[in-house]
Amino acid sequence: xxxxxxxxxxxxxxxxxxxxxxxxxxxxxxxxxxxxxxxxxxxxxxxxxxxxxxxxxxxxxxxxxxxxxxxxxxxxxxxxxxxxxxxxxxxxxxxxxxxxxxxxxxxxxxxxxxxxxxxxxxxxxxxxxxxxxxxxxxx
Amino acid sequence: xxxxxxxxxxxxxxxxxxxxxxxxxxxxxxxxxxxxxxxxxxxxxxxxxxxxxxxxxxxxxxxxxxxxxxxxxxxxxxxxxxxxxxxxxxxxxxxxxxxxxxxxxxxxxxxxxxxxxxxxxxxxxxxxxxxxxxxxxxxxxxxxxxxx
Numbered sequence: 508x509x510x511x512x513x514x515x516x517x518x519x520x521x522x523x524x525x526x527x528x529x530x531x532x533x534x535x536x537x538x539x540x541x542x543x544x545x546x547x548x549x550x551x552x553x554x555x556x557x558x559x560x561x562x563x564x565x566x567x568x569x570x571x572x573x574x575x576x577x578x579x580x581x582x583x584x585x586x587x588x589x590x591x592x593x594x595x596x597x598x599x600x601x602x603x604x605x606x607x608x609x610x611x612x613x614x615x616x617x618x619x620x621x622x623x624x625x626x627x628x629x630x631x632x633x634x635x636x637x638x639x640x641x642x643x644x645x646x
Numbered sequence: 647x648x649x650x651x652x653x654x655x656x657x658x659x660x661x662x663x664x665x666x667x668x669x670x671x672x673x674x675x676x677x678x679x680x681x682x683x684x685x686x687x688x689x690x691x692x693x694x695x696x697x698x699x700x701x702x703x704x705x706x707x708x709x710x711x712x713x714x715x716x717x718x719x720x721x722x723x724x725x726x727x728x729x730x731x732x733x734x735x736x737x738x739x740x741x742x743x744x745x746x747x748x749x750x751x752x753x754x755x756x757x758x759x760x761x762x763x764x765x766x767x768x769x770x771x772x773x774x775x776x777x778x779x780x781x782x783x784x785x786x787x788x789x790x791x792x793x794x
Contacts (some may be wrong), residue, residue: 519709522669529662557663562761565671575678596748601777603740619711624728635742
């Protein structure tokens with residue numbers, strides 16, 4: 508067995524732990540951050556800040572690496588253009604995020620905390636993936 | 647404790663955020679990939695998305711609740727209040743459709759892209775944050791309480 512799935516499992520596990528420590532598996536906390544004009548809870552900004560600092564360092568390590576530790580090469584997005592799909596997709600996502608206080612990562616992580624609630628969200632999200640795939644075909 | 651915000655958890659936020667950053671760094675430096683949950687999830691279920699192999703995509707997604715469970719056990723449970731089934735379904739559909747059309751979510755655009763100073767990711771993040779803030783403000787103005 509390749510080491511890649513084990514590295515991915517480690518990445519996902521640390522990611523899920525971080526989401527939970529940071530309170531992001533609690534929709535009330537996430538909606539509290541989005542409630543900017545009401546009872547604002549800035550916790551999500553600290554989560555984002557902590558993650559951005561670590562990843563800013565990681566990005567500075569990349570140029571000095573010939574290849575990733577467990578993969579033949581880097582496979583990173585190269586696009587820099589702005590288009591309607593990016594904006595409209597992000598807007599739809601943001602509305603859904605606001606409605607229930609869940610985005611994809613916390614949705615999956617919450618399967619371990621409130622399985623029934625999280626499963627409804629995750630199944631609906633996967634249905635959304637299917638709808639886009641059916642409407643647009645393979646992109 | 648943050649002055650003026652008695653409910654905020656800044657220290658847990660920073661520590662949790664740093665762990666998320668470490669996780670994204672494992673994916674970047676280990677596998678040369680963006681830790682974008684929506685793209686990886688699409689790959690895991692065979693609907694396009696991330697270019698990583700499907701087994702790794704599935705392993706990453708399985709890790710998310712595994713990590714959450716470890717923290718929940720270590721802390722003797724974690725707080726969480728969820729919306730009812732109807733808002734969860736509406737939200738899930740919008741999040742699923744929006745993240746596929748917009749090529750990413752809070753992790754891919756928000757954490758990985760913004761830290762790389764990607765213009766697309768910065769614009770996407772500002773857009774979904776503004777949309778989320780507007781949605782909560784409108785729902786509050788209409789008296790729509792979704793969380794139990």
